[in-house]
Amino acid sequence: xxxxxxxxxxxxxxxxxxxxxxxxxxxxxxxxxxxxxxxxxxxxxxxxxxxxxxxxxxxxxxxxxxxxxxxxxxxxxxxxxxxxxxxxxxxxxxxxxxxxxxxxxxxxxxxxxxxxxxxxxxxxxxxxxxxxxxxxxxxxxxxxxxxxxxxxxxxxxxx
Numbered sequence: 001x002x003x004x005x006x007x008x009x010x011x012x013x014x015x016x017x018x019x020x021x022x023x024x025x026x027x028x029x030x031x032x033x034x035x036x037x038x039x040x041x042x043x044x045x046x047x048x049x050x051x052x053x054x055x056x057x058x059x060x061x062x063x064x065x066x067x068x069x070x071x072x073x074x075x076x077x078x079x080x081x082x083x084x085x086x087x088x089x090x091x092x093x094x095x096x097x098x099x100x101x102x103x104x105x106x107x108x109x110x111x112x113x114x115x116x117x118x119x120x121x122x123x124x125x126x127x128x129x130x131x132x133x134x135x136x137x138x139x140x141x142x143x144x145x146x147x148x149x150x151x152x153x154x155x156x157x158x159x
Contacts, residue, residue, distance in 0.1 A: 003083040005061045010052045012093070013075040021073040025053050063090045067097055087133045100144070106136055
């Protein structure tokens with residue numbers, strides 16, 4: 001049996017297209033249809049007050065299914081996903097998909113400090129384990145972004 005992923009996705013782009021993709025998910029919820037079949041076992045769709053769609057998936061985080069949906073409705077998305085062994089995010093914008101996942105060692109970095117009654121990472125304190133993981137993921141994204149900028153060829157100006 002595969003681990004279940006918890007998923008939260010928000011959509012961006014043209015407002016009309018966003019409304020259409022949200023209507024698609026509402027139809028899945030209200031009709032209990034298998035609207036994302038072929039991409040794993042999806043269940044427990046819902047909406048958060050901020051417009052994000054939440055769902056569970058078995059065996060994968062649903063990135064490929066969401067990419068297909070986003071391409072169909074011409075929207076972008078930010079997906080945050082997690083299970084016992086992984087935490088990550090997928091960003092789909094302008095037809096480009098970027099996925100960033102914490103590895104097992106990074107998942108073990110947050111520690112709960114009984115004395116502080118908080119999760120810690122280095123000298124930083126966090127209220128929840130999830131906030132700590134998100135901070136570590138954000139730091140990983142910044143490091144990758146810096147590495148990409150350093151490795152890009154520099155163009156000079158002619159005088």
